[in-house]
Amino acid sequence: MAYSSSELLSKYQLFVDRERVRAADTPFLADAHLPILQQFVRVGSEGVHSVTGFIDRTGELFVTRSATKVLQRSQPMGVGLCFESLPPAPALSDAVRRLCRELEYFGIFEVEFVLFDGRWAVIDFNPRLFNQIGMDIRRGMPLPFLACLDAVGDTTSLREAVGKAQVQDNERIVFCDSFALRAFLLAQTITRRMSHKDRGHWRAWLEKHAADAVDYAADGSDPIPRIIHSLSQIHMGIKALPRFMRLSALDSAWTPQPVIQESS
Structure with a gap:
């Protein structure tokens, strides 16, 4: 991310120089080292x-769910x-x-939008499984099952x-993601990047939605997924610590959005 034209030019050149070496291994993609801005x-x-x-694959059978991301790992995106x-x-x-028809895409997807100049603009198209898929399954849209039926050609069942x-x-x-959320709240509080009021809000949010919350790593009958997920998150957190410290120095360069977002 660049905050000024001079920073953009500098980061652009660094990226091109770095990726030009890697692109040498892909002779059929002459522009592979050039970023999309x-x-x-x-x-x-x-x-x-x-x-x-x-x-x-025919574009005829189509089903969706809508959701809003109310909290993310990092600001301004994450x-x-x-x-x-x-x-x-x-x-x-x-x-x-x-869009799927134009791209001739079929399968599972996640498309993210933000409101920009009074219109919803696409910022990401994920043609794969995604983080909150368990929520969609609980909402009656069994995406892995649908993909499986399509893969084996069982059109009737699909x-x-x-x-x-x-x-x-x-x-x-x-x-x-309850473990990651609690770790996030703790880290934000320790580093004084979150107020006690905001931390209390998310604790209350957890209690309010306890009966309807989906946590893909939590299984009362099998503790192994939660243990593995927790260890994985701790490992990722330790690896990301140097980057977190560098990004902290950039906080003054942008105005962060409130931690608490009102749902539509």
Whole structure:
């Protein structure tokens, strides 16, 4: 991320010089060392709107869910820690369907939007499994199952499953990586990057949604996934510590969005 034209030019040249060496191994991609530049858009109070779903190889069978990312690991952008379900957004779903057809893409997807100049703009298209997929499954959209049916060519069962998913949606469901959230709150408090009020807000959020929260690593009958996930997160946190300290020095260069985001 660059905050000025001079910084952009400097970082651009550093990137090109670094990637030119790697690109030498890909002679068929002459421009592989050149980055794609994108205007940075600050996330407003609307947050990041996520449209997730599945489209089959014919483009006919299509189903989506809408959610909002209410908390992420880092500012001003980062991996989502908490998501809340949203009612259907037909206009955005139709736009995603047209995009998939134009790209001739089929399968599972996550498309992220932010509000920019009064319109929803796409900032990311993830053609893969994604972090909060467990929330969609609990909401009646079994994405891995749909992809499996499409892969084996069971069109009859796929049509039935998609039809069922289109009418079943539990909008009370939320997603939360509880271990990562608690570690995030602790780190933010220790480094004085979060107020006690905000920390209290997220503790209350956890209690409020306890009955409807999905945590993919939590299983009362099998503690192993939680243990492995916790160790993985600790390892990643230690590796990211130097980068975190460097980024801390840039905090004064931008105005952060509030930690607490109001849901739509």
